[in-house]
Amino acid sequence: MRLTEYLKSLIKADTGDSSKSFSVVVSVLLGAFLGMVLAFCLVWDVCTNGYVKTGSETIWWTLAGIAVLITGGSVAKVMSEMKTRKEERK
DSSP states (O other): OOHHHHHHHHHTTTSSSSSHHHHHHHHHHHHHHHHHHHHHHHHHHHHHHHHHHHHOOHHHHHHHHHHHHHHHHHHHHHHHHHHHHHHOOO
């Protein structure tokens, strides 16, 4: 219940929570989902073949893509926070 209220407050424009925070939350949730999909695919690979048939480069690039997704969703929030703190110091 609290999570849905928080997500609703992230979407609203005039709250203390911003759309940048919403972007961070969505990118982390999407990254977690994609990580679980990757883990399921690896487990499925082992169960059907008896070993991991997927190449290690494929796994590495998939994990790197998920990391870039999460980082990209967080960059706007981090830059905004840095700018706000810099202005507060003046």
